[in-house]
Amino acid sequence: MNPHDPPRPRPRPGGRTARIREQVLDAVRAELTEHGYDALTVDTVAARAGVHRTTVYRRWRDTGGLIADLFDAAADIDWHPRDTGSLRGDLAALNAEIQESFTEQPSIAAALVAVSFRSDEAARALQQLWEDRYTQSEIVVERALRRGELPPHTDHRALLIAATAPVYHHVVLLRAPTDPALPDRAAHAATLAGRAGAFAPSR
């Protein structure tokens, strides 16, 4: 977005503006997962959403604006990792959520990753979304530290990335068949490595 653009109208939850935004973003998600980024146009989104095309052009301008708002909407979700009472359990629950989000049909997560290889703006938005999710997940390591499950000075982010990366690698890059044991196995491996001090600097 151009920094000189007028600010978007702030949606009141439940108001007409919010309702239209929801209809339009639902249409973007459906078009992306069914036809991909190449086929995405403001006109097809407007038609699918049942919203006048001039409304969509005025508010979102172009497909770049629609995609940016899709990421904003994902970032706005009030997401928190589950609290299962153990580090391995928390990491396994996190991994199961990640695996599910990429293997469900249709997968918005998979569509957003694919778009990130087409548009630099989308790549930056996805980077920010992941940054937010990892920051929100640091509480998992906090809790484990408080329970004494990990050595002090454990690097929160390094442990979280070690725990989740195998799931992303499987579903996004290797495109391997879903392995139902993987979320817990990756959680278990990261927990054992973490306990053994792999993510705490030796001093």
Place this chain on the structure above:
Amino acid sequence: MNPHDPPRPRPRPGGRTARIREQVLDAVRAELTEHGYDALTVDTVAARAGVHRTTVYRRWRDTGGLIADLFDAAADIDWHPRDTGSLRGDLAALNAEIQESFTEQPSIAAALVAVSFRSDEAARALQQLWEDRYTQSEIVVERALRRGELPPHTDHRALLIAATAPVYHHVVLLRAPTDPALPDRAAHAATLAGRAGAFAPSR
């Protein structure tokens, strides 16, 4: 490729056919890393390679054929993981190679991953290439087992994926700045987890 296509001429190493293939694939790599998949055409590849366009059309047919041959060429490389004398060292060397291949400029590896999100044929070819590389890397786990560094029945592939996934996640998906400590840190974590039995089924 159509299964009824005549087989491609088998290149004699150093022969004219092999030389033309090398010139053409070099041009494909240069076009992909400079202008991306969208801009790739047989004509620009032929012009860049200094090869007559009818030669390229006859032998590769279209950009799909060029991309497929690029993956074939990558698969033909006689690649072996380094033998450093320890599991952690071998995995760190493997990770350093992966990180380097994605961060060097221009990066063919990054271009191939980007293409895999545009073409199903390329996605399958990349899947096969990774399958081959992981199979070739299993010797690293074999050697560690022989040295007694890992419990028997350790799952070779699960350990290799745990060791390498954080590097792929960083450079391909998170698009994070290069972290020179990551190859060894991920190797160390997978080694500790492996020693603790994370990749050996409990029986």
